Every structure is written in structure tokens, then in C-alpha cells.
Amino acid sequence: MTKSELIEKLINKQPELQPKDVERGVREILEVMVHTLAAGDRIEIRGFGSFSLHYRKPRVGRNPKTGDQVDLGGKYVPHFKPGKALRERVNESVQG
Amino acid sequence: MALTKAEIAEHLFEKVGINRKDAKELVETFFEEIRHALESGEQVKISGFGNFDLRDKSERPGRNPKTGEDIPISARRVVTFRPGQKFKARVEDATPIDEQE
Numbered sequence: 001m002t003k004s005e006l007i008e009k010l011i012n013k014q015p016e017l018q019p020k021d022v023e024r025g026v027r028e029i030l031e032v033m034v035h036t037l038a039a040g041d042r043i044e045i046r047g048f049g050s051f052s053l054h055y056r057k058p059r060v061g062r063n064p065k066t067g068d069q070v071d072l073g074g075k076y077v078p079h080f081k082p083g084k085a086l087r088e089r090v091n092e093s094v095q096g
Numbered sequence: 097m098a099l100t101k102a103e104i105a106e107h108l109f110e111k112v113g114i115n116r117k118d119a120k121e122l123v124e125t126f127f128e129e130i131r132h133a134l135e136s137g138e139q140v141k142i143s144g145f146g147n148f149d150l151r152d153k154s155e156r157p158g159r160n161p162k163t164g165e166d167i168p169i170s171a172r173r174v175v176t177f178r179p180g181q182k183f184k185a186r187v188e189d190a191t192p193i194d195e196q197e
Contacts, residue, residue, distance in 0.1 A: 001133040003142045009129050010122065017118055024112050025122050030145050032107045033099065038186045040193040042098040048127045049175075050098070053192050075188035078146070080177030087174070089135045090150065094173045 037078055047085035054079040101127070134175055146179040 007026050011019045033051065036043055043051040053076040061072045082090075101123050108119035130148065133140050140148040151174050158169035 001129075001138055001140045003145075006126070006129055006133075006140070006142070010125055013125050013129075014118065014122060017114065017122070021112055021114055022122065025108050025114060025119070026126065028108055028111050029104055029123065029126055030142065032104055034145065034183055034186055036099040037183075038190050040190045040196060042193075044098040044100055045127055046101070048131060051177075053187060053190055076190050076192070078177075078179040078183055078187055080148075080175075082175045086131055086134065089131060090175055091172045093135045093137065094152070 045083070047083050049083040049086055050081050052079050052081070053077070142180075144180055144182050146177055146183055149176050149178060150174070151176055 003026070007023055010026065011017070011022045014022065017025075033043055037051060037053060040053065042053075056075050056077055058074045059072050061070050062068065063070055101120075105116065105119040105123045108114050108122060109116050112119075114122065130140050134148060134150060137150065139150060142148075153172050153174060155171045156169050157166065159166050
């Protein structure tokens, strides 16, 4: 499922909303989520999961074109931990 | 304080002007549709945000951490998230809230 397919489904599920508001709504949901992590905070969606920051230590990388060494500083990356309901539903779908 | 569904809905009310009841429903349905796709075995690709992928894990040896007893961890399907370039670029220089002054 892509973002546009998700938007289509939401438009059909909530016909009382203008399609353009659903589209803007989805964009704003994603924006507020990214903004929250960028501000150093966490996201906790019960039954879905939580997003937090994980630290990556500084390391020496290489320019793949030239082979030169490059010092890469430490950084944070987004991390998702699925919640209980999501874990169970996904797993039960294969375990029957 | 972590971001929750209630706060996302409030943001939609303020920013998009969707009334509070519909905003709450939209946020609920947004996450439910992603869960539903994953449960149906479908990958979810949200451009600018990231992909939710499914991985099938085979059984592996494990142990009960309390008793030390060997118990195999059964085969299972799990969800993994791969953030997109834009998302990664926006958080790499973040300062976690518990380290802020």
C-alpha cells in the first residue's frame, strides 16, 4: 500500500470529509510525527507502536567513488517499535 | 511528553480545520489502515516518511531469562520500519528531550 492508496481508503471511509482535507490531513499527520522526533521527542500510538531516536556512533566511512576515508559524526536515526496489537495481528495472520 | 493520537487529532483540528470528532476518527483510521495492510501481508510505503516491511523469521533457540530454561523462539512474522531519506535527514542532528537543558 502506498501513501496515495492509503489516502484513497481514508477518503472512502470518511465521505463526510472533503477529499482535499483528507489529503492535507495525512500530510499533517506525517509532518507532526517527523517534527516531533526532530524536536527530540517520542511518538506513542497505543496498539500501533512507538517511534523514538536511536544514536549511531561516529565512524569512518568511505567515499564509494574515490575510496577516500571520510569521518562521519555521530547521529540519531528514527526507530520504530511495533506495539502489542500490531505484533499479534501480523503474527496471527500467518499462524492462523 | 510523547506525541499521542489525541495530540495529532488536535493538530488536525487547528491546522486543517477538521472538526475534533472527524479529526479523531481520521487519525484512528490512518493507523488502522496501516495495521490492516500489514496484517494482510502487504508492505506499506509512505513516501517522505518510510516503509513498513514484513519479515518472516524462522524458529531459533532461546531461553527463559528467569529460569534459564531452553525454550525455542517460534517462527514468526514481524514488522520492521525503514525510515526514508527525508525523515532521516530531519532527525540526524536532533537532541533527545531527556538531554535538553
